[in-house]
Amino acid sequence: MSKGTIVMKFGGTSVADAGRLKRAAGRIVRRREEGYRVVAVLSARGKETDRLVADAFEVSPDPDPREMDMLLSTGERVSCALCAMAINDLGHRAISLTGSQAGIVTDTSHTKARILDVRAERIFDALDGDNIVLVAGFQGVSTAKDVTTLGRGGSDTTAVALAAAVGAEVCEIYTDVSGVFSADPRIVPDARKLDVVSFEEMLEMSASGAGVLQLRSVEYARNHGVRIHCRSSFDDAPGTVVVSEQETMEHPLITAVTHSTGEARVTLMGVPDTPGAAGRIATALADANVNVDMIIQNEPITEGSRADMSFTVPRDDVRAARAALEPLQAEIGIGDVATDESMGKVSIIGAGMKTHPGVAAKVFTVLGDHGINIEMISTSPIKISCVIPGDRVPDAVRALHAAFELSGDDTIRPEQPFGQFAS
Amino acid sequence: MSKGTIVMKFGGTSVADAGRLKRAAGRIVRRREEGYRVVAVLSARGKETDRLVADAFEVSPDPDPREMDMLLSTGERVSCALCAMAINDLGHRAISLTGSQAGIVTDTSHTKARILDVRAERIFDALDGDNIVLVAGFQGVSTAKDVTTLGRGGSDTTAVALAAAVGAEVCEIYTDVSGVFSADPRIVPDARKLDVVSFEEMLEMSASGAGVLQLRSVEYARNHGVRIHCRSSFDDAPGTVVVSEQETMEHPLITAVTHSTGEARVTLMGVPDTPGAAGRIATALADANVNVDMIIQNEPITEGSRADMSFTVPRDDVRAARAALEPLQAEIGIGDVATDESMGKVSIIGAGMKTHPGVAAKVFTVLGDHGINIEMISTSPIKISCVIPGDRVPDAVRALHAAFELSGDDTIRPEQPFGQFAS
Numbered sequence: 001m002s003k004g005t006i007v008m009k010f011g012g013t014s015v016a017d018a019g020r021l022k023r024a025a026g027r028i029v030r031r032r033e034e035g036y037r038v039v040a041v042l043s044a045r046g047k048e049t050d051r052l053v054a055d056a057f058e059v060s061p062d063p064d065p066r067e068m069d070m071l072l073s074t075g076e077r078v079s080c081a082l083c084a085m086a087i088n089d090l091g092h093r094a095i096s097l098t099g100s101q102a103g104i105v106t107d108t109s110h111t112k113a114r115i116l117d118v119r120a121e122r123i124f125d126a127l128d129g130d131n132i133v134l135v136a137g138f139q140g141v142s143t144a145k146d147v148t149t150l151g152r153g154g155s156d157t158t159a160v161a162l163a164a165a166v167g168a169e170v171c172e173i174y175t176d177v178s179g180v181f182s183a184d185p186r187i188v189p190d191a192r193k194l195d196v197v198s199f200e201e202m203l204e205m206s207a208s209g210a211g212v213l214q215l216r217s218v219e220y221a222r223n224h225g226v227r228i229h230c231r232s233s234f235d236d237a238p239g240t241v242v243v244s245e246q247e248t249m250e251h252p253l254i255t256a257v258t259h260s261t262g263e264a265r266v267t268l269m270g271v272p273d274t275p276g277a278a279g280r281i282a283t284a285l286a287d288a289n290v291n292v293d294m295i296i297q298n299e300p301i302t303e304g305s306r307a308d309m310s311f312t313v314p315r316d317d318v319r320a321a322r323a324a325l326e327p328l329q330a331e332i333g334i335g336d337v338a339t340d341e342s343m344g345k346v347s348i349i350g351a352g353m354k355t356h357p358g359v360a361a362k363v364f365t366v367l368g369d370h371g372i373n374i375e376m377i378s379t380s381p382i383k384i385s386c387v388i389p390g391d392r393v394p395d396a397v398r399a400l401h402a403a404f405e406l407s408g409d410d411t412i413r414p415e416q417p418f419g420q421f422a423s
Numbered sequence: 424m425s426k427g428t429i430v431m432k433f434g435g436t437s438v439a440d441a442g443r444l445k446r447a448a449g450r451i452v453r454r455r456e457e458g459y460r461v462v463a464v465l466s467a468r469g470k471e472t473d474r475l476v477a478d479a480f481e482v483s484p485d486p487d488p489r490e491m492d493m494l495l496s497t498g499e500r501v502s503c504a505l506c507a508m509a510i511n512d513l514g515h516r517a518i519s520l521t522g523s524q525a526g527i528v529t530d531t532s533h534t535k536a537r538i539l540d541v542r543a544e545r546i547f548d549a550l551d552g553d554n555i556v557l558v559a560g561f562q563g564v565s566t567a568k569d570v571t572t573l574g575r576g577g578s579d580t581t582a583v584a585l586a587a588a589v590g591a592e593v594c595e596i597y598t599d600v601s602g603v604f605s606a607d608p609r610i611v612p613d614a615r616k617l618d619v620v621s622f623e624e625m626l627e628m629s630a631s632g633a634g635v636l637q638l639r640s641v642e643y644a645r646n647h648g649v650r651i652h653c654r655s656s657f658d659d660a661p662g663t664v665v666v667s668e669q670e671t672m673e674h675p676l677i678t679a680v681t682h683s684t685g686e687a688r689v690t691l692m693g694v695p696d697t698p699g700a701a702g703r704i705a706t707a708l709a710d711a712n713v714n715v716d717m718i719i720q721n722e723p724i725t726e727g728s729r730a731d732m733s734f735t736v737p738r739d740d741v742r743a744a745r746a747a748l749e750p751l752q753a754e755i756g757i758g759d760v761a762t763d764e765s766m767g768k769v770s771i772i773g774a775g776m777k778t779h780p781g782v783a784a785k786v787f788t789v790l791g792d793h794g795i796n797i798e799m800i801s802t803s804p805i806k807i808s809c810v811i812p813g814d815r816v817p818d819a820v821r822a823l824h825a826a827f828e829l830s831g832d833d834t835i836r837p838e839q840p841f842g843q844f845a846s
Contacts, residue, residue, distance in 0.1 A: 056443040077493060081479075
């Protein structure tokens with residue numbers, strides 16, 4: 001029993017029914033029997049969170065965020081209590097803890113709280129008492145002592161934060177897919193599993209639509225040096241390890257194509273060309289917790305005239321964005337606010353891109369050759385994203401995946417063959 | 424706003440769907456608009472607790488009690504969060520609190536915890552801040568900082584305990600029936616609603632099967648002088664007020680006939696006639712939290728021989744009773760343990776019984792005239808209970824209700840007509 005601590009996180013599909021929940025319990029117990037101290041983080045079962053959200057909207061058109069958190073936090077508690085029962089039946093001691101009991105302290109930003117501190121004393125006590133510790137994901141307790149939630153996908157962040165707090169060797173994220181792929185296999189059947197990706201690449205992938213890991217959890221892992229292993233809860237094959245760039249050793253030109261079909265474009269007509277107008281708009285959106293992705297402002301033709309400003313937001317944030325902008329319309333004199341909820345986004349990510357110009361040109365050419373109109377573009381040193389019509393997203397993903405030859409062993413690599421990719 | 428505080432408790436059927444939940448929210452708001460400070464206690468919605476229990480047994484044949492509490496406590500939290508949303512939509516401020524947040528401190532007896540203390544500071548703060556406070560019923564936090572539940576029907580106890588802690592004028596218990604009846608109206612259609620009953624009568628009624636109020640809540644109310652008003656959540660008619668015996672003023676000979684069909688008889692064959700054997704048995708059952716009702720031990724015929732001992736327990740406790748007795752069988756030399764889960768019980772209750780002998784004789788005669796076999800009998804100064812075959816319970820209830828003329832204005836009263844009974 002001299003081994004270290006492992007954090008294991010199971011998503012909603014991995015605990016959706018009694019059979020799967022018991023299988024997760026079995027995996028947890030196996031790690032314990034290997035000698036590790038185990039902390040497991042569980043999500044709400046299957047569609048439980050959706051059910052609770054529907055219950056809320058049946059009662060209220062605009063549910064109070066504090067109460068929404070009280071409501072939604074129950075889903076993960078149910079999973080943990082049930083899993084603890086199953087583990088106890090397997091002859092091991094397990095106790096479930098709420099986020100609050102686990103010491104996950106957050107700010108007071110209900111439904112999108114951020115973790116401020118992890119006070120893991122109770123977890124350590126339970127581990128010292130030879131318990132497997134199950135922690136309800138996605139939630140914490142605010143500095144005002146209210147239950148908070150971390151936003152959808154927040155259980156990944158819970159797991160990584162706990163892994164950092166307890167000094168875990170690895171944070172294993174168990175999901176219904178076997179790792180991180182070069183593209184969504186539902187769109188590109190010959191997409192391949194990546195054995196290793198860097199935090200930087202994973203950040204860009206999560207930010208641009210790869211659903212396998214939540215963006216904030218990857219940020220947190222990078223900032224705290226937590227090793228993530230993303231793998232399937234349904235088999236024992238190794239998945240994808242997310243590590244620091246130094247550890248990846250090799251840098252393929254392009255690692256993956258990601259996409260999102262849940263984008264909306266908001267266009268503000270006739271924004272006055274006065275200093276501070278854009279700042280006011282951005283502040284209002286940030287205060288409303290709206291995640292603005294790309295922003296474009298076309299230059300006014302003559303001095304003192306007006307410009308149009310467009311930005312993209314997740315489709316779920318359109319309502320909040322409109323509400324945040326409404327008071328500004330009269331105040332700073334904006335014309336109409338138009339929204340288009342049919343937008344999508346396709347991105348290519350690769351650490352090798354940094355040292356290889358010409359990737360952007362190839363992306364635009366490929367999309368152009370397929371008659372796909374590019375509405376907005378944004379780039380980072382290791383990513384190129386294009387906003388395109390939502391209905392063309394699958395075509396764009398397939399075209400780029402093929403053009404950059406990501407499916408086979410013939411992946412374009414700037415330095416040398418990336419051996420561990422052979423699957 | 425010079426009025427006092429009211430505690431309102433809504434049962435599961437009163438919050439079962441969005442429409443009912445909003446109606447409960449409306450009633451709560453109305454009390455607030457009348458000027459009262461309002462604390463509302465909610466149960467889990469409809470069949471939610473049953474659903475969670477089923478989930479547990481799907482995962483484990485013998486769910487861990489600590490985890491069962493973590494699981495079941497979520498049901499009331501959901502109700503409170505949803506109700507707070509509905510109240511906020513009605514233009515009032517409401518916040519929901521878990522049992523733990525509400526300061527309900529219990530012992531560590533999971534699934535049947537007892538309230539040790541109510542630390543209501545957070546409730547007072549919220550009330551002072553002009554909030555309606557919603558508290559999740561049925562639960563608390565143990566001295567070991569674990570979530571506990573108070574057993575089925577525990578939300579009544581939560582409500583009464585809070586009413587005592589905040590010095591409420593009244594604890595209103597809203598249910599799907601319009602008050603306490605002279606018998607179960609499903610069995611006796613002309614049973615009538617009682618306007619007032621004494622704590623003592625209500626205690627006996629709750630203990631003997633009247634489901635409308637949980638026994639412990641009535642005990643707690645009597646011990647702390649909390650006035651209970653038991654009424655319908657579906658109309659505005661006054662229900663039944665439970666008050667001290669002095670306040671009832673009048674004492675009908677018989678107030679009500681109650682019954683239970685969930686009884687089981689456990690018989691221990693050949694219990695050695697040694698000092699302490701019965702005590703050991705009773706202790707083992709008490710340690711297992713088995714509620715033993717009646718006990719009969721037939722005298723051994725010759726000194727040093729063995730006797731049979733029978734007792735009744737709620738049918739749900741049979742498993743626990745068997746488990747508790749098993750180690751004793753070898754240890755003190757008990758023969759077989761036989762159980763009969765088809766038992767029922769019928770009781771008549773009335774404060775006037777104290778001063779009027781002959782009631783018991785009449786009960787036995789009535790049951791005998793209807794060919795109903797009495798298996799066991801127990802009495803208190805204001806109650807006579809008979810264990811009978813479960814399938815004869817409805818006949819027995821109807822026969823006794825008729826024989827004691829409880830349905831009309833011609834109820835037998837020792838002193839004077841009990842005017843407020845006219846409904």
